[in-house]
Amino acid sequence: MSGHSFTARGEVAVVGYAMSAVERHSERPLGALTIETSLAAIRDAGLERDQIDGFTTGSILPSAGGQATADGVGVVTPNWLAEHLRIRPRWASGFQGYGQLSGSVMLGVNAIASGAADYVLVHRALSNPRGRYHENPMTEAAGGAQWTAPYGFWGPPAQIALPYNEYLQRYGASRDAMATVLVELRKNGARIPWSYWHDRPITARDYLDARMIADPICILDCDIPVDGVAAFVLTTRERAADLPNRPVYVAGFCQGSPGRAGGNTFSSLDAIMEGGEFAAQQLWETSGLGPHDIDLPQLYDGFSPFIYFWLEVLGYCAPGEAHQFVQDGGISTETGLPIASGGGALGNGRMHGVPQMLECYLQLSRRAGERQLPSIDVGLACHSAPHWGGAVMYSAEPL
Amino acid sequence: MSTAPDAPTSASAAFVKPLPRPDEVSQGYWDAAARRELAIQRCDHCGWFNHPPDVVCAQCMSPDPSFSFVRVSGRGRIRSWTIMRDAFLPGFRDDVPWVVVDVELEEQAGLTVISRLADGPDANLALGAAVRVVFRDVAPGIALPEFELVAG
Numbered sequence: 001m002s003g004h005s006f007t008a009r010g011e012v013a014v015v016g017y018a019m020s021a022v023e024r025h026s027e028r029p030l031g032a033l034t035i036e037t038s039l040a041a042i043r044d045a046g047l048e049r050d051q052i053d054g055f056t057t058g059s060i061l062p063s064a065g066g067q068a069t070a071d072g073v074g075v076v077t078p079n080w081l082a083e084h085l086r087i088r089p090r091w092a093s094g095f096q097g098y099g100q101l102s103g104s105v106m107l108g109v110n111a112i113a114s115g116a117a118d119y120v121l122v123h124r125a126l127s128n129p130r131g132r133y134h135e136n137p138m139t140e141a142a143g144g145a146q147w148t149a150p151y152g153f154w155g156p157p158a159q160i161a162l163p164y165n166e167y168l169q170r171y172g173a174s175r176d177a178m179a180t181v182l183v184e185l186r187k188n189g190a191r192i193p194w195s196y197w198h199d200r201p202i203t204a205r206d207y208l209d210a211r212m213i214a215d216p217i218c219i220l221d222c223d224i225p226v227d228g229v230a231a232f233v234l235t236t237r238e239r240a241a242d243l244p245n246r247p248v249y250v251a252g253f254c255q256g257s258p259g260r261a262g263g264n265t266f267s268s269l270d271a272i273m274e275g276g277e278f279a280a281q282q283l284w285e286t287s288g289l290g291p292h293d294i295d296l297p298q299l300y301d302g303f304s305p306f307i308y309f310w311l312e313v314l315g316y317c318a319p320g321e322a323h324q325f326v327q328d329g330g331i332s333t334e335t336g337l338p339i340a341s342g343g344g345a346l347g348n349g350r351m352h353g354v355p356q357m358l359e360c361y362l363q364l365s366r367r368a369g370e371r372q373l374p375s376i377d378v379g380l381a382c383h384s385a386p387h388w389g390g391a392v393m394y395s396a397e398p399l
Numbered sequence: 400m401s402t403a404p405d406a407p408t409s410a411s412a413a414f415v416k417p418l419p420r421p422d423e424v425s426q427g428y429w430d431a432a433a434r435r436e437l438a439i440q441r442c443d444h445c446g447w448f449n450h451p452p453d454v455v456c457a458q459c460m461s462p463d464p465s466f467s468f469v470r471v472s473g474r475g476r477i478r479s480w481t482i483m484r485d486a487f488l489p490g491f492r493d494d495v496p497w498v499v500v501d502v503e504l505e506e507q508a509g510l511t512v513i514s515r516l517a518d519g520p521d522a523n524l525a526l527g528a529a530v531r532v533v534f535r536d537v538a539p540g541i542a543l544p545e546f547e548l549v550a551g
Contacts, residue, residue, distance in 0.1 A: 064487065065487075132487070134487045135487050135488075135489065136487060136488060137489065138417045138488065139415050139417055139418075140417055140418060140420045141417040141418065141419050141420060142420040142422065143422070144451070145417070146419040146420060146421070146422075146425060147451045147512075147513055148513050149417045149488060150416065150417060150418060150419050150537070150543050151499055151513060151514055151515045151543070151545075152416070152483055152486060152488055152490075152491035152494060152497060152499065152515070153483075153499045153513050154487045154488050155487040157485075158481055158483060158487070158499065161481035162478075162479040162480070162481055162499075162501050163479065165479045165480060165481055166478065166479040166526065169479075169525070169526045170526065211484075211485075212482075212484045212485075213484060213485045214481045214482070214483050214484065214485065214499075215481055215482040215484065216481075217481075266501070266513070268478060268479070268501070268511070269479075
């Protein structure tokens with residue numbers, strides 16, 4: 001150990017939440033959904049609106065389509081939300097970068113631990129613009145795009161296809177293995193009332209027959225763009241003790257480190273693994289825990305290969321073995337490691353880290369209802385690719 | 400609404416592929432490509448190749464940057480590829496399926512360029528397959544470096 005430790009461990013808690021419906025296109029503006037969801041989260045936490053004094057999110061629209069994103073329409077920033085809740089916040093800050101939800105939770109925890117705010121609302125508002133999500137009408141490729149767009153290489157599905165193909169070729173993995181992952185995610189998502197895929201599980205055959213986008217990525221390897229909003233309330237451990245819900249404590253966090261190789265075009269498999277292993281190392285060092293102390297590692301799956309990458313960088317499998325691990329039943333919620341119990345992005349819709357965080361919160365606060373899993377005391381909510389994004393560790397008791 | 404005599408008549412003809420717009424950092428790359436040469440930005444201080452070209456050398460971090468675009472062999476190996484079966488840029492709709500390759504150039508480990516495999520989707524693709532640069536003229540004064548498999 002080199003002596004880094006997370007000194008806010010157990011000092012900040014999630015004390016309430018709300019989750020909107022997840023729809024292809026909501027009939028209401030994103031800003032209105034965000035107001036409704038935020039007020040519901042504040043009520044759920046047992047608080048009054050005017051007690052919220054901090055706001056954070058990572059507000060980007062994660063599309064390659066170049067759509068205009070007016071605040072309150074295509075995105076919702078912390079300041080827009082504070083203004084429209086008629087609150088003058090002591091602290092409001094947006095997270096810049098990948099891993100928007102894990103990153104904004106980190107900012108919120110730091111704000112509370114430092115005393116910059118007492119009650120922080122963390123929200124994530126996702127919109128699905130009209131038209132094809134990643135389709136871009138550019139006629140000239142400037143900046144970073146000049147290196148990719150003239151070749152038709154555009155959009156995250158194609159960007160992920162390159163390192164995923166490297167993985168398949170290097171390790172002899174098959175698309176049948178990934179079918180196991182999709183069946184598990186969609187099975188779990190089908191059980192969740194607010195999921196876009198509620199009551200719509202799939203079979204391995206459905207996966208293997210799905211339309212190919214950029215080999216080896218098919219349409220079902222990509223989370224479906226949606227309109228939806230989630231909100232969570234954070235406060236100190238002391239204040240949490242006076243509130244109605246069982247608190248869920250923040251036990252640690254980490255950020256990936258893409259290095260120069262992780263720019264805006266794509267990353268190689270090696271770059272993903274190196275940056276992700278760095279992130280995992282920070283998590284274990286600062287939390288003092290290891291992968292097998294985590295009962296509920298909710299892995300990010302905006303694109304399905306991320307599941308393999310997270311399984312390997314977190315140490316649940318050796319590099320190159322995740323595809324075998326999933327085929328051997330390793331990620332079954334009932335009999336394996338429950339990495340996908342919340343359905344993830346592929347089982348809920350493109351909610352960008354929300355399903356992972358929400359599942360950790362619901363299971364650790366014992367609010368998961370008929371989906372409640374036994375003996376869940378430590379969870380991990382991952383977001384984005386491991387080298388770009390990050391993860392937040394949660395615990396049922398202050399560790 | 401009036402229509403000019405030479406206006407595109409089919410829907411797909413209205414879609415154009417995006418052409419690279421050179422900037423102050425990348426001009427040398429595209430100038431070389433127009434001469435049908437593959438030239439990569441090299442640091443005059445330490446000799447490191449940077450691609451995409453950068454404003455500060457990723458190796459020596461010199462705060463007094465000085466670069467030259469140096470012609471390279473154009474030979475490399477496929478690090479990965481994808482067969483594109485959907486076009487997010489509408490100008491590529493008629494090209495489906497086509498092959499995008501990530502090529503590691505022989506001059507430096509990790510020095511890669513994104514490009515297109517001129518051989519097309521029926522080629523016998525493999526990680527590490529040897530390729531060499533070829534050029535596709537796409538507009539007056541603009542050529543795109545592409546790659547083709549080297550036999551044997």
